[in-house]
Amino acid sequence: MATTQYRSVKGMPDLLPAEARQVRELERIAATFFEKAGFQELRTPILEAAELFSRAVGESSDIVRKEMYHLTDLGGRELVLRPEGTAPIVRAVLQHKLVAPGEAARLWYVGPMFRQENTQKGRQRQFVQIGAEWFGAGGPWADAETIGLNVRLLEAFSVNIDAVEVNSLGNAASRLAYREKLVGFLDKYAEQLCADCKERRQLNPLRVLDCKNQQCQAIYADAPVPLDALDEPSRQHFDAVCQGLETLRIEFVVNARLVRGLDYYSDTVFELKSSRLGAQATVSAGGRYDSLVESFGGPPTPAVGFAAGVERILLAREAEPAAEMTPDVVWIALDEPARREGLGVVDQLRAGGMVALQLFHKGSVKAQMRGANQLGARFAVLCGDDERARAVWAVRDLQQREQFEVPATPEALIRELRARSA
RNA sequence: GUGGGUGUAGCUCAGUCGGUUAGAGCGCCAGGUUGUGGCCCUGGAGGUCGCCGGUUCAAAUCCGGUCAUCCACCCCA
Structure with missing residues (x-):
């Protein structure tokens, strides 16, 4: 291994050509997919005011407590590299008044997010999310359509999804009531909880439900779950969401212990899972967040959305990556004048729509031919003093x-190669 | 942040009860074909054995530290 002086920062890997090609393919698929569903792209900056996320995501979340890359600019502004995509979109929607009263806005985005977590399979510090946010649509059918869009998008990516899990956290009133019930339950077992759950009980009680500790899970077997605490409106909303999924013929399971890490979710939450990701099973996830826009100072605006992790999509993807572009023509120079001539010919072949190149790093004709073959080139065009003498x-x-000769002009060459390739 | 695994050639890896010039396959270069690929044959180039320190007559090999990476916890897309 070459000892290089500099390495990429931990958790921020370079996208090598094969991966970059795949990501570009995903972005292309996403763009046409969202266009068909009436979503428009919105690109927000990577840096945002730190306060944006502490307000939206929640002071008690790990993301805000310890995972944000923080910096202060020359004007003394407290900035962070965005750890997630929803808050910036909401900010932009309000800033540019993208949702007129009584109207809706459907927006999608793609771009890097940053969290200072420790790395592992399916988890990097800089990672790309593709997400969608739908503002102004409050009923349960919008939830069902959003989940449906999420599923269809991953299908378009050829991602193998093992489970679509849905749950409801209830509206604000239901959540408050539930939280009290849960804390009351946890108090009875306070001493038996794992260290993590003891902390969660204080900070973010809902999160105990998806604890991986077996002893904790045994205790939680008969803990109250959010679904049991739903009031009538939330209950009806969730039932309708499930009916909508049936209409869409999307197989799903209700996971009563599914909770989400961000504070802004209300009512519907969901996750799409794949078994190919190691411990990080969630490829894509989202939910409803009806009070976030208002909490940012905007008009009451219901909203629902999701975000998918591109690196995880790549891990769970079944499709073969798109093939590399192979050359139509490699110019083989037999002497120095031919190298110079090739410079111009290759340029004109490209203008004529062909993939053409010359292998300056190869010396002998044999080496150039070998190189052309290895690149998968269709044609090798050779030129030396003999050819030059006969034009x-x-x-x-x-x-x-087979080998043949053509008049020494790019036009004649292109014409001949086109005929042979057809 | 915590725990465990791994770090030897461009790549995948062998080699460790310490002992001469550190190996293989693939790849690369050259030749076998005065100027022609895929197969085959021959030869060649390429390595601070992650880094620093310690033990020893002697360290890729043992010990300590450190960095990187992978997996897991945590967290989440």
Whole structure:
């Protein structure tokens, strides 16, 4: 291994050509997918005011407590690298008044997010999310459509989804009532909880429900769950969401212990899971957040959305990555004048729509031919003093293993190659 | 932040009860074909054995530390 002086920062890996190609493919698929569903792209900056996230995501969340990359600019502004995509979108929607009263806005985004967590399979410190946010649509059918869009998007990515899990946390009143019930329950077992759950009990009680500790899970077997505490409106909303999913013919399971880490969720929450990601099973997740816009000082605006992790999509993806572009033509120079001539020919071949290149790093003809073959080139075009004297180029069809000559002009060459390729 | 695994050639890896010039496959380069690929044959280049320190006559090998990476906890997309 070469000892390099500099390395990329932990958790912020370079996207090598094969991966970059895949990501570009995903972005293309997403763009056409969202366009068909009436969503428009919105790109927000990577840096935002720190306060934006502490307000939206919640002071008690790990993201805000210890995972944000924080900096102060020359004007003394407290900035952070965005740890998630929803808060910036909400900010932009309000700033530019993208949702007129009584109207809706459907927006999607793609871009890097940053969290200072420790790395592991499916978890990086800089990671890309593709997400959608739908403002102004309050009924349960919008939830069902959003979950449906999430499922269809991952299908378009050829991602293998093992489970679609849904749950309801209830509206504000239900959540408050539930939280009291849960804390009361936990108090009875306070001594037996794992260290993490003891802390969760104080900070964010809901999170105990998805604790991985077996002893804790045994205790929680008969703990109250949010679904049991739903009031009538929330109950009806959730039932309708489930009916909507049936209409869409989306298989799903109700996971009563599904909770989400961000404070802004209300009523519907959901996760799409794959078994291919190691411990990080969630490829995509989202939910309803009806009070977030208002808490940012905007008009009461219901909203629902989701975000998918691109790195996790890549891990769970079944499709073969798109093939690399293979050259149509490699110019083989037999002497120095031919190298110079090739410079111009290759340029004109590209202008004519062909993939063409010359291998300056290869010395002998043999090496250049080998290189052309390894790149998967269809044709090798050879030029030396003999050809120059007769004003022709020798063209070798590397697939058919035949060789012929063409007049030494790019136009004649392109014409001949097109005819042979058809 | 915590725990465990791993760090030897461009890549995948062998080699560790300490002992001469550290190996293989693939890849790369050259030749076998005066100017022509895929197969085959021959030869060659390429390594601070992650880094620092310790033990020893002698360290890739043992010990300590450190960094990186992977997996897991935590958290979440």
